[in-house]
Amino acid sequence: MRKILVTGGTGLVGKALQDVIAEEKCADEEWYFAGSKDCDLTDESATRSLFDRVKPNCVIHLAAMVGGLFHNMNNNLDFLRVNIQINDNVLQAAHAHGCEKVVSCLSTCIFPDKTKYPIDETMVHNGPPHSSNYGYSYAKRLIDIQNRGYYDKYGCMFTSVIPCNIFGPNDNYKPTVSHVIPGMIYRMHKLMQENPEIAEEEKTFTVYGSGKPLRQFIYSIDLAKLMIWVLRNYESVEPIILSVDEEQEVTIYDVAKAIAAAFNFKGKLECDTSKADGQYKKTASNKKLRSFLPDFKFTDFNEAIKTSVDWYIQHYDEARK
Numbered sequence: 001m002r003k004i005l006v007t008g009g010t011g012l013v014g015k016a017l018q019d020v021i022a023e024e025k026c027a028d029e030e031w032y033f034a035g036s037k038d039c040d041l042t043d044e045s046a047t048r049s050l051f052d053r054v055k056p057n058c059v060i061h062l063a064a065m066v067g068g069l070f071h072n073m074n075n076n077l078d079f080l081r082v083n084i085q086i087n088d089n090v091l092q093a094a095h096a097h098g099c100e101k102v103v104s105c106l107s108t109c110i111f112p113d114k115t116k117y118p119i120d121e122t123m124v125h126n127g128p129p130h131s132s133n134y135g136y137s138y139a140k141r142l143i144d145i146q147n148r149g150y151y152d153k154y155g156c157m158f159t160s161v162i163p164c165n166i167f168g169p170n171d172n173y174k175p176t177v178s179h180v181i182p183g184m185i186y187r188m189h190k191l192m193q194e195n196p197e198i199a200e201e202e203k204t205f206t207v208y209g210s211g212k213p214l215r216q217f218i219y220s221i222d223l224a225k226l227m228i229w230v231l232r233n234y235e236s237v238e239p240i241i242l243s244v245d246e247e248q249e250v251t252i253y254d255v256a257k258a259i260a261a262a263f264n265f266k267g268k269l270e271c272d273t274s275k276a277d278g279q280y281k282k283t284a285s286n287k288k289l290r291s292f293l294p295d296f297k298f299t300d301f302n303e304a305i306k307t308s309v310d311w312y313i314q315h316y317d318e319a320r321k
């Protein structure tokens with residue numbers, strides 16, 4: 001029986017893994033999903049105790065200080081320090097416990113700001129990241145360096161995946177920290193609920209920035225399936241990008257339109273260009289993933305947005321907001 005510890009097991013991706021695993025019912029694996037209530041991973045001895053308790057053979061390491069553009073811009077030092085602490089504690093505890101594999105999570109937003117497109121796995125360290133999120137980016141890049149160090153010194157199979165932007169049920173909708181999709185879901189829902197005396201057709205939803213930046217978005221359930229595949233089948237320290245295809249890139253304005261359609265919002269959409277856009281694009285190539293899984297079918301974007309919006313409406317009271 002293989003025991004798998006998932007750090008960050010209560011977050012957006014952690015909950016998606018829980019759902020996929022519950023459906024799969026794999027008999028020779030036991031999964032343990034840890035949240036920050038189980039253990040504060042910035043604390044080295046608490047991290048060791050968690051590993052003593054769970055005794056994992058493998059780890060999917062998701063736990064991180066995570067946030068959208070505006071949260072990152074205002075808190076780069078915290079993103080750097082907290083994430084370095086968490087990653088160092090988890091990787092060292094996994095090594096001390098003789099874990100056979102660790103799959104950690106990087107992000108396509110840690111790539112160099114000035115780069116050629118599409119981005120691929122060889123480019124992680126090729127230049128400074130975008131200034132808006134340098135703290136998060138350098139902490140995440142160090143995971144790749146640590147993985148190589150553990151492999152060189154001890155032969156550990158510690159690897160990493162690089163997802164594009166993720167969304168789905170159980171996202172974090174808190175306005176001060178949210179990513180673009182949960183942020184828009186929260187604001188559109190609020191706009192539709194408040195001031196019922198104003199006809200919906202008269203209401204205007206504001207898209208932050210020009211609406212023009214391009215992004216690739218992966219549905220959390222698709223990502224969870226791919227991460228489980230990586231855990232079971234991918235035997236390399238080199239990171240692997242887990243992203244939708246390049247043709248599936250959408251503008252931020254497209255995202256607003258998809259969310260409006262999912263809510264059946266009848267008002268107007270307007271861009272506020274005084275707000276930051278962040279990186280214009282960060283198109284990533286999933287060629288490596290496709291070389292292993294050429295037939296993997298990603299969930300249709302509009303369908304996944306609809307499921308996510310419906311989840312938010314149905315779970316409004318318990319959603320993180």
Ligand code: NDP
Nearest residue numbers: 008009010011012013035036040041062063064105107166
């Ligand atoms: P969430 O913010 O939804 O979840 C974060 C998880 O980390 C939660 O389970 C949280 O626990 C846990 N956590 C945070 N701090 C600590 C701590 N000090 N000790 C223990 N646990 C902690 O994140 P996501 O699911 O969105 O992200 C998962 C991974 O994917 C992260 O590594 C992130 O960097 C990466 N990623 C995310 C993207 C996205 O668009 N969301 C894009 C690309 C990569 P609790 O909730 O119990 O407090």
